[in-house]
Amino acid sequence: GAVVSQHPSWVICKSGTSVKIECRSLDFQATTMFWYRQFPKQSLMLMATSNEGSKATYEQGVEKDKFLINHASLTLSTLTVTSAHPEDSSFYICSAPLPGSPLHFGNGTRLTVT
Amino acid sequence: DAKTTQPPSMDCAEGRAANLPCNHSTISGNEYVYWYRQIHSQGPQYIIHGLKNNETNEMASLIITEDRKSSTLILPHATLRDTAVYYCIAAAFHASKLTFGTGTRLQVTL
Numbered sequence: 001g002a003v004v005s006q007h008p009s010w011v012i013c014k015s016g017t018s019v020k021i022e023c024r025s026l027d028f029q030a031t032t033m034f035w036y037r038q039f040p041k042q043s044l045m046l047m048a049t050s051n052e053g054s055k056a057t058y059e060q061g062v063e064k065d066k067f068l069i070n071h072a073s074l075t076l077s078t079l080t081v082t083s084a085h086p087e088d089s090s091f092y093i094c095s096a097p098l099p100g101s102p103l104h105f106g107n108g109t110r111l112t113v114t
Numbered sequence: 115d116a117k118t119t120q121p122p123s124m125d126c127a128e129g130r131a132a133n134l135p136c137n138h139s140t141i142s143g144n145e146y147v148y149w150y151r152q153i154h155s156q157g158p159q160y161i162i163h164g165l166k167n168n169e170t171n172e173m174a175s176l177i178i179t180e181d182r183k184s185s186t187l188i189l190p191h192a193t194l195r196d197t198a199v200y201y202c203i204a205a206a207f208h209a210s211k212l213t214f215g216t217g218t219r220l221q222v223t224l
Contacts, residue, residue: 006157034211043201044158044214093157097210102148105157 006106023094029074116204136202
């Protein structure tokens with residue numbers, strides 16, 4: 001069964017609004033979680049590392065003020081796309097490491113900004 | 115993570131074996147070969163991993179060359195549901211962060 005849950009699976013929002021995506025580890029604690037972004041016909045690109053109890057670390061070129069990450073508990077990380085624009089439309093995927101296991105991924109969130 | 119090279123696409127007839135190659139000539143001694151697949155509009159799904167011995171599980175087999183510079187993922191009896199992008203990744207054991215290349219788009223046809 002799934003070990004990482006993402007919600008929502010898809011979302012449509014208007015340009016200028018903000019949208020929050022949740023990533024939960026199921027039945028295990030994750031001090032770190034990872035957020036990826038995937039544009040159509042492209043591969044997954046790591047955006048940021050979410051750290052429980054501390055600031056997220058962002059990959060080069062990812063705007064930290066636009067993609068707010070909160071890892072408030074050991075089972076939940078949230079990614080908020082602020083002031084979304086059509087170019088932010090993408091597939092957002094999170095992952096969480098379960099000790100002793102290969103990395104597990106959520107099922108992704110399709111964001112469409114109109 | 116060592117760089118991996120995969121063909122961009124492959125076709126396979128349903129019921130036949132799908133053999134997906136991967137080159138990882140710069141893999142380091144402590145890096146494993148991981149395979150994931152991504153079915154359209156879903157997150158990546160773990161398939162199998164190995165260090166130097168061949169591995170088999172309920173999903174697939176992994177054949178790694180003796181020099182570890184390349185490997186082949188084998189789906190013994192491909193079905194339409196195996197149509198996906200397959201990613202070969204060289205990474206430390208159960209690495210918490212993975213770098214994805216462009217993968218191989220496998221199309222299984224009737």
